Amino acid sequence: MATSAIVSIGAYVPSRVVTNDDLSKIMDTSDEWIRTRTGIHQRHMAVAEETTASMSFNAAQAALETAAMDAGDLDWILLCTDTPEMWTPATACFVQESLHAKKASAIDLTGGCAGFLQTLELADAAAQLGKTVMVIGTELLSRSMDWSDRSTAVLFGDGAGAVIVTPDRGHGIQLTHSRTYSDGSQTEILQKPYGGTRHAIPPEIVAHGGHHRIHMEGRKVFRHAVHRMSQAAREVLADMNMDVDTIDWVVPHQANQRILTAVADALHIPMDKVFSHVENYANTGSASIILALADMFQQDLILPQQRLISIAFGDGFSWGSAIWTVQSLPPTRFIGRDQ
């Protein structure tokens, strides 16, 4: 039933690092509070000239170059983000042009932190038709932050990841099984409410730069995230008749350390099997699982024949889990990685 595989991984984070101490100079917070509540020590943030499309291009180009693949072979570019280059056209079209991916059809999806796993399911379906798909998860969240909301502003970072998905030819990471879900009854808990057809951007926000602002009820998100992520993991494992002990690594969406610990507890998975680099990059939304995978491969943490489970939760709410089998190590390049 497996039909597709990730055959290359590219990742990019901006060179500008913003520490918790840096944030404590612009808002009423402290390194101690942020570390204790989230495990985050720093995040990477885009500089003024960078945009979602430029970061996405860097990641996509890295994925192509490291695998010596040609952009002209891409049939689709599926780009998932909550922070698009502009409302229209799709950010994916800017990337398509920069890559010279002449035959690729380019489209954006809005999926937040679970967006990568959702988009990967679409790529898997396209691969069943023989297509070669670039999947990009990318966020420039620092430009959507309400810097007066300290409980949310400290949680996020910027970054972009890209994977190339092809029909499964026995190498790379096989997409063995996945399930994704949504529950639209909870949209008010985590949203960017302004700038769409429902609410204009209020004048006071326009006066301060006019970007959309993230609104989040952190405690409620925490509770839902732990419940949904562990439930999704149990369901994909049950579908495959697999015991949790057969999993070598959990590659979770890097929401925050307390969520990862609570999910691991709920699943009875030891923390040394749960990859986390949230301390370095914070929560990078739909980019985060790709950054995690890229970091793991660059650190030689994952070995051929290992089984991985990925889990994510984000706005919508949408969430999901995927089981991956490492058939061979995919070529990987992570630009800007912390050493």
Ligand SMILES: CC(C)(COP(=O)(O)OP(=O)(O)OC[C@H]1O[C@@H](n2cnc3c(N)ncnc32)[C@H](O)[C@@H]1OP(=O)(O)O)[C@@H](O)C(=O)NCCC(=O)NCCS
């Ligand atoms: C956001 C989060 C870290 C807040 O932690 P919490 O323990 O729930 O903290 P609370 O919001 O209850 O706030 C506790 C206190 O800390 C204060 N506080 C909030 N942010 C602060 C900050 N950055 N620095 C210092 N104090 C802060 C609050 O004002 C509150 O003070 P009070 O008790 O005097 O009113 C936590 O709810 C969380 O991790 N939620 C999930 C968020 C997330 O990961 N979302 C993305 C999922 S994809």
